[in-house]
Amino acid sequence: MTSLKNDLILRTLRGEKTERTPVWMMRQAGRYLPEYRATRARAGSFLDLCKNAELACEVTLQPLERYPLDAAILFSDILTIPDAMGLGLYFTEGEGPKFERPVRTAANVDKLFVPDPNQELQYVMNAVSTIKQGLQGRVPLIGFSGSPWTLACYMVEGSGSKNFARIKKMMYDAPELMHRLLEIVSQSVISYLQAQIEAGVQIVMVFDTWGGNLTTADYQEFSLAYSQKIAQALQANNPETPRMLFTKAAGVWLAPMADAGYDGLGVDWTTDLKPARELTQDRVVLQGNLDPTALYASPETIRQKVRNVLADYGHGHKHIFNLGHGILPDINPEHVTAMIDEVHQSSPAYHK
Amino acid sequence: MTSLKNDLILRTLRGEKTERTPVWMMRQAGRYLPEYRATRARAGSFLDLCKNAELACEVTLQPLERYPLDAAILFSDILTIPDAMGLGLYFTEGEGPKFERPVRTAANVDKLFVPDPNQELQYVMNAVSTIKQGLQGRVPLIGFSGSPWTLACYMVEGSGSKNFARIKKMMYDAPELMHRLLEIVSQSVISYLQAQIEAGVQIVMVFDTWGGNLTTADYQEFSLAYSQKIAQALQANNPETPRMLFTKAAGVWLAPMADAGYDGLGVDWTTDLKPARELTQDRVVLQGNLDPTALYASPETIRQKVRNVLADYGHGHKHIFNLGHGILPDINPEHVTAMIDEVHQSSPAYHK
Numbered sequence: 182m183t184s185l186k187n188d189l190i191l192r193t194l195r196g197e198k199t200e201r202t203p204v205w206m207m208r209q210a211g212r213y214l215p216e217y218r219a220t221r222a223r224a225g226s227f228l229d230l231c232k233n234a235e236l237a238c239e240v241t242l243q244p245l246e247r248y249p250l251d252a253a254i255l256f257s258d259i260l261t262i263p264d265a266m267g268l269g270l271y272f273t274e275g276e277g278p279k280f281e282r283p284v285r286t287a288a289n290v291d292k293l294f295v296p297d298p299n300q301e302l303q304y305v306m307n308a309v310s311t312i313k314q315g316l317q318g319r320v321p322l323i324g325f326s327g328s329p330w331t332l333a334c335y336m337v338e339g340s341g342s343k344n345f346a347r348i349k350k351m352m353y354d355a356p357e358l359m360h361r362l363l364e365i366v367s368q369s370v371i372s373y374l375q376a377q378i379e380a381g382v383q384i385v386m387v388f389d390t391w392g393g394n395l396t397t398a399d400y401q402e403f404s405l406a407y408s409q410k411i412a413q414a415l416q417a418n419n420p421e422t423p424r425m426l427f428t429k430a431a432g433v434w435l436a437p438m439a440d441a442g443y444d445g446l447g448v449d450w451t452t453d454l455k456p457a458r459e460l461t462q463d464r465v466v467l468q469g470n471l472d473p474t475a476l477y478a479s480p481e482t483i484r485q486k487v488r489n490v491l492a493d494y495g496h497g498h499k500h501i502f503n504l505g506h507g508i509l510p511d512i513n514p515e516h517v518t519a520m521i522d523e524v525h526q527s528s529p530a531y532h533k
Numbered sequence: 534m535t536s537l538k539n540d541l542i543l544r545t546l547r548g549e550k551t552e553r554t555p556v557w558m559m560r561q562a563g564r565y566l567p568e569y570r571a572t573r574a575r576a577g578s579f580l581d582l583c584k585n586a587e588l589a590c591e592v593t594l595q596p597l598e599r600y601p602l603d604a605a606i607l608f609s610d611i612l613t614i615p616d617a618m619g620l621g622l623y624f625t626e627g628e629g630p631k632f633e634r635p636v637r638t639a640a641n642v643d644k645l646f647v648p649d650p651n652q653e654l655q656y657v658m659n660a661v662s663t664i665k666q667g668l669q670g671r672v673p674l675i676g677f678s679g680s681p682w683t684l685a686c687y688m689v690e691g692s693g694s695k696n697f698a699r700i701k702k703m704m705y706d707a708p709e710l711m712h713r714l715l716e717i718v719s720q721s722v723i724s725y726l727q728a729q730i731e732a733g734v735q736i737v738m739v740f741d742t743w744g745g746n747l748t749t750a751d752y753q754e755f756s757l758a759y760s761q762k763i764a765q766a767l768q769a770n771n772p773e774t775p776r777m778l779f780t781k782a783a784g785v786w787l788a789p790m791a792d793a794g795y796d797g798l799g800v801d802w803t804t805d806l807k808p809a810r811e812l813t814q815d816r817v818v819l820q821g822n823l824d825p826t827a828l829y830a831s832p833e834t835i836r837q838k839v840r841n842v843l844a845d846y847g848h849g850h851k852h853i854f855n856l857g858h859g860i861l862p863d864i865n866p867e868h869v870t871a872m873i874d875e876v877h878q879s880s881p882a883y884h885k
Contacts, residue, residue, distance in 0.1 A: 344861055346829055353830035353838070396824055397805045398841075433784045433804055452785055453749045472748055477698055478705035486705070489750075509696055 187320045190251045190501060191383065194423035194444045194466055199498050202491065202528035203251035204521055205323075207427075207447075208507030209244040210256045214514055216243050227272055231258050232304045234311040241312045245319060247514065248521050252320050252384070255312065255377070257305055259327040259388060262369050263336045265296035276340070283339030285347065287355075290362045295369045298376030305373075309380035324382030326374055328389035328428075329366040329411075330404035336362070345394060352403055359403060367407045371414045378419045386425040387411060387443075393430025400434060405441055412442025425468065429506065435460040450475075450505030454494040467494065468501040471520065476504075476512045480519035487523040496531050539672045542603045542853060543735065546775035546796045546818055551850050554843065554880035555603035556873055557675075559779075559799075560859030561596040562608045566866055568595050579624055583610050584656045586663040593664045597671060599866065600873050604672050604736070607664065607729070609657055611679040611740060614721045615688045617648035628692070635691030637699065639707075642714045647721045650728030657725075661732035676734030678725055680741035680780075681718040681763075682756035688714070697746060704755060711755060719759045723766045730771045738777040739763060739795075745782025752786060757793055764794030777820065781858065787812040802857030806846040815851055822857040823872065828864045832871035839875040848883050 185191070190203040211217055220240050224230035231237060241256045260278050264270035269281030284290060296302055312322055327335075335341070337348040352359045374385045392404040405428075412424050426438060427447025435457050438446055445466035448457050450473070457467055475486045487502075494500040502524045508517070537543070542555040563569055572592050576582035583589060593608045612630050616622035621633030636642060648654055664674055679687075687693070689700040704711045726737045744756035757780075764776050778790060779799025787809050790798050797818035800809050802825070809819055827838045839854075846852045854876045860869070 344826055346826060346861070346863070349824070349826035350829040353827055353834050393803060396802050399824075400803075430782060430803065433808070450748050451745060451752075451782065456785070472701070472751075474696055474698060474701035475705055477702040482705050509698070511698070 185318050185321060185383075187251060191321055191423065193498060193501055194384065194425075196444075196466070196499065198532070200529060200532055202494075202500050202502045202524055202531065204502040204524040205250045205252040205254065206244070206504055206508050206517070207254075209248075209250065209254065210240045211508060212510035213508055213512040213517075214243055214247070228258065228270065231256065231261070231308075234304065234307040237308040238311040238315045241308075241322075242315050245316075248517060249525065250320065250521065252323050253312065253316060254323040254386075255305075255309060255325060255382060257308065257325070259325075259390070260332070260335055261302060261305055262296060262326065262366065262373055263332055265301035266293050266369070268336060278335065279340040280336065283347075284333075284336045284362060287358055290358060290365075293362070293365050295365060295372060298373050302373060302376070306376055306380040309377055309382055313381040321383035322381060323384045323386055323425075324374060324377035325386040325388060326370045328387050328392065328404060328426075329363045329370060329407040330392050330395075331388065331390045332366050332370075333359075333362055334391045336366075345391070352399065363403065363407050367410050370411050374411070374415060375418060378415075378422050382422075384423050384425065385415065386427065386447075389426065389428040389431075392428040397434065400428075400431075401437065404428070405434070405437060408443075409441040416442055425466075427468070432457070439465045445501065447503070448505065454490065454500070458494065458497075463497065463499055466499040466501060468503050470503070470505040473504045473506050473509050473512075476508065476516045476520065478516075480516060483516055483519045484523040487520055488527050491524070491527055491531055494531070496533075498532060500531075502528070537670050537673060537735075539603060543673055543775065545850060545853055546736065546777075548796075548818070548851060550884070552881060552884055554846075554852050554854045554876055554883065556854040556876040557602045557604040557606065558596070558856055558860050558869070559606075561600075561602065561606065562592045563860060564862035565860055565864045565869075566595055566599070568598075580610065580622065583608065583613070583660070586656065586659040589660040590663040590667045593660075593674075594667050597668075600869060601877065602672065602873065604675050605664065605668060606675040606738075607657075607661060607677060607734060609660065609677070611677075611742070612684065612687055613654060613657055614648060614678065614718065614725055615684055617653035618645050618721070620688060630687065631692040632688065635699075636685075636688045636714060639710055642710060642717075645714070645717050647717060647724060650725050654725060654728070658728055658732040661729055661734055665733040673735035674733060675736045675738055675777075676726060676729035677738040677740060678722045680739050680744065680756060680778075681715045681722060681759040682744050682747075683740065683742045684718050684722070685711075685714055686743045688718075697743070704751065715755060715759050719762050722763050726763070726767060727770060730767075730774050734774075736775050736777065737767065738779065738799075741778065741780040741783075744780040749786065752780075752783075753789065756780070757786070757789060760795075761793040768794055777818075779820070784809070791817045797853065799855070800857065806842065806852070810846065810849075815849065818851040818853060819846065820853040820855050822855070825856045825858050825861050825864075828856075828860065828868045828872065830868075832868060835868055835871045836875040839872055840879050843876070843879055843883055846883070848885075850884060852883075854880070 423444040425445040426443040432452030439461040448469035775796040777797040778795040784804030791813040800821035
């Protein structure tokens with residue numbers, strides 16, 4: 182195994198003193214890059230790209246060629262698990278992901294099974310191995326999964342949703358059924374992330390895109406409890422691999438999230454890092470949180486906003502710079518250069 | 534002038550001791566009611582319905598015929614002001630509101646003017662007068678406006694938006710221009726709400742639908758500062774009329790919102806009323822916050838969730854029961870009956 186040339190983000194997640202703030206971007210391998218769009222065009226569909234290890238490796242490495250990033254993130258889809266369960270994932274242009282066979286009834290839930298990561302999800306593990314070889318130890322590779330709640334939202338609704346009518350009805354009227362569904366999804370996420378670690382990822386991240394749409398009690402019962410279960414299993418079996426959790430729109434819940442077994446928490450741009458740090462008391466690393474739309478602004482404005490984020494976090498070593506959500510597809514790639522350069526220039530002062 | 538038969542919500546907003554918790558619903562005159570859909574079909578377009586005082590009155594009164602609600606709310610659109618400024622509001626089926634002439638440049642901003650509420654917006658004042666006659670003093674009438682930030686979002690984007698790229702770019706790169714736009718919109722909102730009060734509304738509410746998409750500093754500078762300016766002007770000229778402010782997804786900002794000159798704050802369902810009350814220290818009335826999707830559940834579950842909201846607020850008189858957002862168009866009207874009945878049954882215990 183090649184030793185790591187840049188382990189800054191790992192040292193940050195272990196709580197060590199560091200020389201500067203590490204930086205990467207959610208969706209950094211994506212449509213804002215012309216070289217990504219070119220590979221995507223060669224691949225065929227988005228799923229074809231995910232399932233082709235060489236091309237998935239190619240797009241994973243593209244942002245590293247352009248920018249001095251401190252991590253790579255596996256190129257894959259958030260919905261690989263329900264697809265592996267046989268729900269029939271497909272994409273329609275401009276409408277986002279959909280499932281041919283959504284999960285609506287107790288009979289549907291009973292038919293679900295924990296996919297074998299080395300069978301149905303083998304293509305993801307192949308991508309991890311290929312990317313690891315391609316990386317040559319330049320930076321750590323982040324693996325990921327959707328959270329059980331977020332996966333369940335897509336599985337029950339059959340697509341993205343504005344109001345989540347179907348899953349909310351199940352949650353409110355049939356909470357035991359909801360829990361059975363979440364339990365099997367959680368077991369699947371655990372075995373999936375463990376397999377990613379065995380294949381070579383050095384950090385795992387759980388994306389809870391839709392948890393922020395719940396009440397506090399429901400967030401704890403139907404989302405955070407399962408994210409915690411995942412963290413506990415990974416902690417028991419893979420204690421060396423740092424874990425991160427990102428729930429969008431979760432500013433009011435950061436304190437309980439800091440006790441859920443994760444080393445790092447993503448923070449979106451609507452919550453300032455200073456109060457987030459007060460709520461979590463340096464028990465966890467905080468990752469974020471430049472407004473993704475700030476990258477529409479001029480490079481000078483972007484640099485000022487980067488300095489604001491760094492100053493808001495303040496002195497300390499438990500900060501990973503990132504956007505508050507994924508980079509948007511119509512961002513000018515040169516604006517990203519300004520953002521990353523400013524993190525490199527201005528963050529060392531906060532590490533003295 | 535007819536004296537009010539039910540002034541419970543006014544007494545609540547004045548901070549008086551009351552016998553039970555008042556209840557109404559955002560978008561209570563709306564598509565979930567078959568009688569609304571029938572009137573809407575007779576009116577023609579949605580804007581035709583807003584501009585026809587008799588029909589706007591008819592739909593405003595419809596939910597009061599079905600349910601023992603404690604307030605009526607003016608039936609109108611949130612975008613009447615920019616339409617009156619000549620931007621050309623129109624609706625396309627399934628896509629929401631759009632403007633023919635969005636505001637994108639300094640020259641566009643320079644052409645904006647404060648509409649005369651008794652000229653361009655006379656149809657709204659006619660609707661208020663007609664509704665007041667129709668109400669016969671049964672309950673107070675709530676008037677409303679979009680917040681300056683929310684109106685500016687639609688004016689600059691030209692429609693609803695997922696990422697608000699255009700207005701964020703203006704805000705980040707041309708903050709003085711953004712402030713000039715917000716200033717003229719604020720003056721328009723002040724004169725619009727004052728005219729509604731003169732025409733007979735007894736409470737005014739400012740809806741800040743998109744403020745929750747900002748960072749804390751930007752929320753204070755570009756949204757809350759203007760909502761505060763509106764409150765101050767109304768306080769000076771119409772001190773007897775209570776003011777309410779609702780910013781969606783604003784749980785982390787409730788403390789500064791409580792100092793912005795409003796008597797009541799709307800709270801969405803993702804923030805519990807107990808911490809909301811701790812943050813605001815009974816300085817304001819809190820309005821909310823049943824998850825609108827809870828109305829998809831069975832009447833028994835709905836009643837339990839209503840009791841949870843009441844218990845979460847706890848003992849006290851500064852609570853108005855409402856949904857955490859507008860009622861959804863596919864809710865069963867009989868489920869609303871259960872919700873309101875439960876507020877009537879269970880809230881008196883918290884007022885002893």
